[in-house]
Amino acid sequence: MARMKFLCDADRCIECNACVTACKNEHEVPWGINRRRVITLNDGRPGERSVSMACMHCTDAPCAAVCPVDCFYTTADAVVLHSKELCIGCGYCFYACPFGAPQYPNVGNFGSRGKMDKCTYCAGGPAPDNSEAEFAAYGRNRLAEGKLPLCAEMCSTKSLLAGDGEIIAQIYRTRVLQRGYGTSAWGWQTAYRETIAI
Amino acid sequence: MGRIGAFLRLGLTLCALVLIATPAPAQHGRDVPPSAATGAPSGANPTAQAVTEEQLFREMRKLEGRVTIPDSKAAILQQPQGRDYRAFHEGVLPWIGGIVVLGMLVALIAFYLYRGRITLEGVEETGVKITRFNAFERFTHWMTAVSFIVLALTGLNYVFGKRLLFPLLGPDAFASWSQWAKYAHNAFAWPFMIGLALMIVMWIKDNLPQRGDGTWLRQFGGFMSGRHPPAGRFNAGQKLIFWAVALGGLALAGSGLVMLFPFTTFDINGMQIAQYVHGIAGMLLTAVIIAHIYIGTLGMEGAYNAMGTGEVDLGWAKTHHSLWVSSQQRRAERGTPLGRRAGAQMGR
Numbered sequence: 001m002a003r004m005k006f007l008c009d010a011d012r013c014i015e016c017n018a019c020v021t022a023c024k025n026e027h028e029v030p031w032g033i034n035r036r037r038v039i040t041l042n043d044g045r046p047g048e049r050s051v052s053m054a055c056m057h058c059t060d061a062p063c064a065a066v067c068p069v070d071c072f073y074t075t076a077d078a079v080v081l082h083s084k085e086l087c088i089g090c091g092y093c094f095y096a097c098p099f100g101a102p103q104y105p106n107v108g109n110f111g112s113r114g115k116m117d118k119c120t121y122c123a124g125g126p127a128p129d130n131s132e133a134e135f136a137a138y139g140r141n142r143l144a145e146g147k148l149p150l151c152a153e154m155c156s157t158k159s160l161l162a163g164d165g166e167i168i169a170q171i172y173r174t175r176v177l178q179r180g181y182g183t184s185a186w187g188w189q190t191a192y193r194e195t196i197a198i
Numbered sequence: 199m200g201r202i203g204a205f206l207r208l209g210l211t212l213c214a215l216v217l218i219a220t221p222a223p224a225q226h227g228r229d230v231p232p233s234a235a236t237g238a239p240s241g242a243n244p245t246a247q248a249v250t251e252e253q254l255f256r257e258m259r260k261l262e263g264r265v266t267i268p269d270s271k272a273a274i275l276q277q278p279q280g281r282d283y284r285a286f287h288e289g290v291l292p293w294i295g296g297i298v299v300l301g302m303l304v305a306l307i308a309f310y311l312y313r314g315r316i317t318l319e320g321v322e323e324t325g326v327k328i329t330r331f332n333a334f335e336r337f338t339h340w341m342t343a344v345s346f347i348v349l350a351l352t353g354l355n356y357v358f359g360k361r362l363l364f365p366l367l368g369p370d371a372f373a374s375w376s377q378w379a380k381y382a383h384n385a386f387a388w389p390f391m392i393g394l395a396l397m398i399v400m401w402i403k404d405n406l407p408q409r410g411d412g413t414w415l416r417q418f419g420g421f422m423s424g425r426h427p428p429a430g431r432f433n434a435g436q437k438l439i440f441w442a443v444a445l446g447g448l449a450l451a452g453s454g455l456v457m458l459f460p461f462t463t464f465d466i467n468g469m470q471i472a473q474y475v476h477g478i479a480g481m482l483l484t485a486v487i488i489a490h491i492y493i494g495t496l497g498m499e500g501a502y503n504a505m506g507t508g509e510v511d512l513g514w515a516k517t518h519h520s521l522w523v524s525s526q527q528r529r530a531e532r533g534t535p536l537g538r539r540a541g542a543q544m545g546r
Contacts, residue, residue: 011248017266032269039263039275047248051263053275062284068356069373070364086373088380090356091460095470096284100274110384111460183248190276 002164003078004121004143005192006152007172007185008052012159015040015050019151019160023054023119026150027139033103035119036151049183052151052160054119055080055101056191063093063102077143079121084137089113098190121162122149169196251276260467271461283470287477292357295481299354302485306492313421316498321517327509328526335400336508342393345386350484352379352386357477387454394447397440404431405440410521431522439490446483449475 015038023029023036036054057080064072064080071086072093082093091113094102104113124141127134134141142150152162161168169185176182176198185196254261260277267273331339355363355376364372411434414427419435427433432440453476456463464472494501500514515523 034267034269034272037265037267037272039265039273041249041254041261041263041275043264049248051275062280065284066287068360069376070360070369071373083369086369088373088377090380092287092473094271095466095473096280096287098276098278098280100271100277100466110458112380112384113460181248183250186251187276189251190278190281 001076003166004057004163005078005165005168005188006054006056006121006149007161007168007188009159009161009172009175010049010051010183010186011181012157013038013050013052014157014159016156018154018156019052022150022154026122027120028135029117029139030105033105033117035101035103035117051186052155053099053101053187054151055097055121056099056187057121058098058191059193062096062098066092066096068092073126075123077121077123079123079143081120081123081125081138082116082118083126084115084117085126087115089115099187122147165192172196173198271466274466277466279467279470283473286474287357291477291481292361294478295354295357298481298485299488302488306489306497310492310496315496316421318499318514321500322513323511324513326512328512328515328523329508330504330510330515331508333508336505338393338396338400339505341389342397345390345393346487348382348386349390350480350487352383353480354484355379384458387451387458390447391451391454394443394451398444401432401440402444405437407437410434411437426517426520428520429518429522430525431519433519435493439486442483442486446479446486449479450483453479 017038020034020036020038027035029035036052038050038052040048040050042048057078059078061072061074061080063082064070064074067082068090069086069088071084072080072082074080089104089108089112091102091104091111093116094100094104101118102116103118104116106113108114120138120141122140122142124130124134124144125138127137129141129144140150142148147153149162152160161171172182172185173196182198189195251261255276255278260279261275262273263275265273356379359372359376359379363375367375408430410428410430414429414434417423417425417427419433420426453472456469456472457476460469494505500511503510512523
């Protein structure tokens with residue numbers, strides 16, 4: 001069975017935000033919620049690098065561990081999803097997530113956040129695959145159609161890779177060897193407890 | 199026509215010269231690695247100046263960059279403190295809560311089995327009443343008390359609900375209950391904070407440490423011996439309760455307000471610390487209040503009346519709060535009424 005992961009090659013990312021736009025458009029993500037975002041380090045200085053960050057779908061996901069209503073589940077592809085029916089909007093998953101993936105619509109009084117929303121690896125949610133209900137709550141389910149996440153598909157430089165962990169690690173390894181440099185797979189140690197040996 | 203034609207020919211010639219002068223693109227089968235080629239035009243090594251993840255973890259507490267999104271939380275690339283938060287919330291806090299709350303229950307049960315209910319044995323019931331708490335004090339106490347019970351139960355649900363209630367209710371019912379528990383927790387926080395402020399203002403004067411308090415504590419209030427060390431309006435045990443509620447309540451209120459308006463005062467690390475403070479203070483104060491409820495209801499005969507009706511038997515009061523009764527009687531002689539039904543009788 002495939003173990004789905006994301007890998008953003010920081011040396012190739014040109015901060016074009018195609019991944020951000022693709023995700024926002026495909027899932028009709030509400031205003032104010034940023035499932036995927038591009039973060040630039042050392043902006044304007046030598047050694048500037050950009051990284052595209054969304055949910056990493058961690059092994060032993062901390063968001064799932066701290067949820068007081070246990071609304072998270074992991075699919076057979078190791079994609080971490082949650083149920084908006086059960087979510088109470090307490091905000092604990094955001095405190096625990098190392099990557100800041102959970103987002104809240106921020107409606108209501110006194111910090112009641114609404115239902116948490118995050119990157120679904122284009123795998124929808126607990127509602128039936130490719131149904132209206134699933135699209136309204138979670139967005140498009142591409143994985144059920146045998147497709148990979150749209151952010152990686154739309155990446156203009158193929159810096160953002162998505163797919164089985166072994167395969168994308170091999171792609172990245174080959175790249176680094178061929179070009180002679182690479183600042184490593186950002187977030188892999190934190191999310192998957194492994195690095196890519198080159 | 200001839201002049202235009204001359205210009206056209208000149209232009210074409212120049213274009214041809216430029217095209218010939220341009221070097222032909224390298225026709226290789228695949229890209230040449232920089233190490234084998236002459237390197238980047240500037241001579242710089244593209245990797246040498248790039249930051250690596252390990253380097254940033256060493257230099258910064260959390261990795262942040264620049265984003266085009268107005269929400270500053272989106273600029274966080276990685277915050278390792280989330281790992282500590284998870285370990286605390288799932289590993290440490292349930293143990294603290296379990297030990298402190300269950301431990302208090304076990305201790306109270308053991309005390310009750312050993313000592314039983316502290317009755318009025320040896321105390322003469324005079325039938326004369328003295329006012330212990332007036333209506334406003336009682337109202338404040340009960341408003342705060344009821345709020346605290348709701349807050350404690352809904353607060354414990356955040357930590358223990360999924361462990362204890364979820365298996366009984368199932369996911370949908372438990373999630374609905376938790377949703378309403380969250381609303382109740384946010385709502386009852388306000389009367390609790392108001393009541394807390396009022397209680398501190400009303401009773402801080404009578405809860406300052408005094409001479410007899412050390413003796414009272416050393417004798418454990420006479421709970422085991424049957425003797426009654428003298429006490430003022432509040433004995434040392436009650437003063438401990440007051441300060442636990444005042445300081446613990448302020449810690450809960452402060453951290454709670456931070457969480458009621460998230461990310462307005464603090465960033466994510468501050469919010470995590472607010473969670474730590476709120477969780478620990480809440481568990482500890484819940485244990486203390488369980489003991490307070492015990493002694494005020496089951497634990498001691500005659501105690502409930504103080505907060506229930508506001509009037510206690512004079513004999514009971516003389517036994518347990520002798521110094522307070524003396525000062526109240528001195529005030530009565532100067533004209534302040536002692537109790538609702540007692541005023542007419544005191545003159546005889």
